[in-house]
Amino acid sequence: MMSLAAGSVFEFANLCAGERVYDLATVSEAGGPVPSSTGLEVSSRPMRDEAFDTLLVGGGVDLPRPSTGLLAWVATRLPEVRRLGAICTGAFVLAQAGLLDGRRATTHWLFARTLQARFPAVRVEEDRIFIVDGPVWTSAGMTAGVDLALAMVEKDLGAEIARSVARKLVMYHRRAGGQTQHSELLDLAPKSDRIQAALTFARRNLRRDLTVEQLAEAAALSPRQFSRAFRAETGQSPAKAVEQLRVEAARLMLEQTRHPVETVAREAGFSDPERMRRAFLRAFGQPPQALRRVARAAA
Known part of the structure; x- marks a missing residue:
């Protein structure tokens, strides 16, 4: 469910901008209700060849096991979107789809070395909050997805809107991507x-x-x-x-x-x-x- 918190950043960006800058959609392979690890169900519409500006792949408490259909769909999105991102262990989906080869990427620190071992062509930086490599964005676990989304809003709408969103979300500030995940x-x-x-x-x-x-x-x-x-x-x-x-x-x-x-x-x-x-x-x-x-x- 924490992956979906990134959506609130875009929702509040609309409020702060005073206009509907972002339209939000949640999609899944088959559509319909998708059960989460917390027991709550998330309503979704089926994946299809529609145009997206930004596509974010969520993560979970365990390593994802994407289907062949999901991987094929994600693999074809990169040339068609302005940016493609992954939150937490969603990076494993992008990596398995071949979209992280030769790129810098990060994920939750608990799984970073597993990501590197499984996908040696990926340049994993295991201690970053988020990383932007061209059109591909990846973040660390849990709340780092909110930092990634705020960075996207700042790039789109400027620092003042991003700060306003952070204040409304009661965040002290947006962490820079280069900050460490650890204390x-x-x-x-x-x-x-x-x-x-x-x-x-x-x-x-x-x-x-x-x-x-x-x-x-x-x-x-x-x-x-x-x-x-x-x-x-x-x-x-x-x-x-x-x-x-x-x-x-x-x-x-x-x-x-x-x-x-x-x-x-x-x-x-x-x-x-x-x-x-x-x-x-x-x-x-x-x-x-x-x-x-x-x-x-x-x-």
Whole structure:
């Protein structure tokens, strides 16, 4: 059902523009009611050779198993539409139809490596919110489809309409396609309040040295107990976790501000820009300046 939330973006774009810019239609192979994973049924009309400006393929909680008829229909749409997109695991439908070969694409992070393994001709970027490669758009999972739809509205009607739509949908802002799908604090997922307290302390004090002794004190444990408990709960050392938090903080500053790299490195707690550069290469395979260029291009 989350894939269908993208339709609300176009609906509210009509309201904000004061005219009917977009006509919405939901189609399926056979038409009629289509059951969703939530139990609700979605009314649809059958696929036929009608003209679409934009065609979006939705995803689901499991990997799709498209029929031969659906794949054949989707495969013939690309030359006939202005843009063709996929939300979440809908990227697997486009890939199986051969429409992603040689293109950059993304999908839900949980299935990104499966997409790459099944379709090696696709250039999968597993940590992006959405990607635009020519007329083909793909997004990450769930709410990222709303970001993709907002980007389409912004391209069609301008930034002010897109901002107005985001406000009406109670969205803080539209995320740029280059933003990451992940949060390091979510990835660490500590089980105890003590380890969570240490991570919160680290995030609030990234400019400090953040020794094991300091983190252990925040967790009310001895350094030895803390190191053992931290690795057991997060699967990594405190030093590695602190580096990940610094990398995430630095990435956000690079994407959202114009601070020089030297300032970003200092604010995120890196002793110098070279240390930050090496940490970015380990985390993203790219230096800080490259991620900033991607974020600016997406914006």
